[in-house]
Amino acid sequence: MGFCLADFHPLLPSEQEIIASLRSGDFDRLGNEAAGSLPEVKDAKRAVRADLLRFLLLGGEAGARPHEKGIRVQGAWVTGTLDLEGCRIPRDIGLKKCRFDAAPILRSAILDSVFLDGSILPGLRAERVEARGTISLRGAVIAGEVLVEGGRIGGNLDCNGIVIDATGDHAIQAEDLDASSVLLRGAVITGSIRLSGARLSGDLDAFNLRVTSDDKPAIDAGAVETRGDVVLRAARVEGTLRLVSARIGSDLILQNALLSNPAKVALELNNTVVIGVFLLNGRAKVSGVLDLTGATIGTIHDAIAAWPTAGDLLLNRCQYQAIVEGPVDAGTRIGWLALQDPQRWGEDFWPQPYEQLAKVFRDLGHDEDARRVLIAKERLQRSARRRRAPNRALRFLLGVTDGVLAVTLLYGRQPLLVFAWLFFFWLMGVGAFQHAERIRAIMPNSPVVLRSLEWTLCGLGHSEARFLITTRQEMNGLAAAGQTQLDCFKDQFEASGYPAFNPWMFSLETLFPVLEVGQKAYWRPDSSQRGGAVVMAFFYFQSLIGWALSLLAVAGFSGLVKSR
Numbered sequence: 001m002g003f004c005l006a007d008f009h010p011l012l013p014s015e016q017e018i019i020a021s022l023r024s025g026d027f028d029r030l031g032n033e034a035a036g037s038l039p040e041v042k043d044a045k046r047a048v049r050a051d052l053l054r055f056l057l058l059g060g061e062a063g064a065r066p067h068e069k070g071i072r073v074q075g076a077w078v079t080g081t082l083d084l085e086g087c088r089i090p091r092d093i094g095l096k097k098c099r100f101d102a103a104p105i106l107r108s109a110i111l112d113s114v115f116l117d118g119s120i121l122p123g124l125r126a127e128r129v130e131a132r133g134t135i136s137l138r139g140a141v142i143a144g145e146v147l148v149e150g151g152r153i154g155g156n157l158d159c160n161g162i163v164i165d166a167t168g169d170h171a172i173q174a175e176d177l178d179a180s181s182v183l184l185r186g187a188v189i190t191g192s193i194r195l196s197g198a199r200l201s202g203d204l205d206a207f208n209l210r211v212t213s214d215d216k217p218a219i220d221a222g223a224v225e226t227r228g229d230v231v232l233r234a235a236r237v238e239g240t241l242r243l244v245s246a247r248i249g250s251d252l253i254l255q256n257a258l259l260s261n262p263a264k265v266a267l268e269l270n271n272t273v274v275i276g277v278f279l280l281n282g283r284a285k286v287s288g289v290l291d292l293t294g295a296t297i298g299t300i301h302d303a304i305a306a307w308p309t310a311g312d313l314l315l316n317r318c319q320y321q322a323i324v325e326g327p328v329d330a331g332t333r334i335g336w337l338a339l340q341d342p343q344r345w346g347e348d349f350w351p352q353p354y355e356q357l358a359k360v361f362r363d364l365g366h367d368e369d370a371r372r373v374l375i376a377k378e379r380l381q382r383s384a385r386r387r388r389a390p391n392r393a394l395r396f397l398l399g400v401t402d403g404v405l406a407v408t409l410l411y412g413r414q415p416l417l418v419f420a421w422l423f424f425f426w427l428m429g430v431g432a433f434q435h436a437e438r439i440r441a442i443m444p445n446s447p448v449v450l451r452s453l454e455w456t457l458c459g460l461g462h463s464e465a466r467f468l469i470t471t472r473q474e475m476n477g478l479a480a481a482g483q484t485q486l487d488c489f490k491d492q493f494e495a496s497g498y499p500a501f502n503p504w505m506f507s508l509e510t511l512f513p514v515l516e517v518g519q520k521a522y523w524r525p526d527s528s529q530r531g532g533a534v535v536m537a538f539f540y541f542q543s544l545i546g547w548a549l550s551l552l553a554v555a556g557f558s559g560l561v562k563s564r
Contacts, residue, residue, distance in 0.1 A: 415556030
């Protein structure tokens, strides 16, 4: 490493050209513009020693000082290691379309901007670098790591069109980076991109990115903070895209993106906050687990084709304000929630995703859709509760209870349904008691009538006689041939003021235990007649059903049967 120009003698032809350009006053660009293409072979006309570049970048000497705009060399083969660790360079470094023998070292350097566009490098070591402007690697081809963790960049980390091959290792390490934006548009990267803890006043723009990582997350941007967007439109990510505990000030755009990590986590947004839109539509597809656990999202724009397969979706504790430009009907969204498999993750059921979806539907004015979602939630939650039951008997009891609540109240989410059942059993009772009246299996229910002379004698034919204690004499019957006791009684003058039997009101009074219209007080089934025992059994059944449905109605409207 030289301290004066003489230490570098004899100069190589390309180095002589650089010094001559400085001395001639051509400060705008160093090197031969015509020779600006990437060198294919190392020859004296293209080779430049890294130590000489360092000497010039640090100020050179009288007669060989760089212009205030900095040093711009294009098409050089840089031999040795350009080591600028800890250096203060108040000017730009422009080494475009250069081929480097060793990875440049900018660790802890303080400088303006660095331009390595189109260059070929074995890596870049720029940990804790401080750049007032941009660090640009546009179109560079790098066989190794780009290390900028802890860096402070006033402009962008520009990696648009970069090609990095760091198979099995980290391709870009930019943890705790502070920059305006990180640009990876059109980049092709083999290896992991690490942006954990990065703070960006602009965007993380990876439009059309291609990144592949086998054993490490393809993109690890945990706890990243951006004031702008995170853009992966049309990106292809093979491996995990990890945005755990990130805060995205605007939108997360995955339109037309293909995220592939089968049987593993493809997209992890655990506890991430997306202030704007989460866009997962177009030709987007998630092949692997989509983890939105604990995420907070402004609005969701998605498409059915983009959803992961069954069992690969996690939505527990995910909150969002609205669903826009995606399916907003209960049937489709219940199918979306059904892609979750809590048991795969050691849980029996997650009620929150259903409650969150129902809340969004209510906010959109889709109350019926919200109710359908909550009914689905009740069904699954109760099924999970039955699976937790310690014995078969309790599971059976819970199954019966849940079945009754399902068909009568839809688990308390549709208490008006109980009135449909009451109406059904009322009509059933009307039919049963009309039939009972036809077969004369109905009798008076008044003790006065049942002890009356007329009722007793109507039980006997004209040819029959019976000694009656009340009259102390033997009396003939009143019933004509083939006439029933009830028909005979109705023909008597004494029965003319007795209330007529009305099967509609009798069924209604039997079904509603608190209702009194007088029919049950005057009539009841007659089990002594043919078919009367069946009518009597139905009478008791309808009374029990009435009590049960009435209590269920009260419980349904009070919310007592809903799961908490």
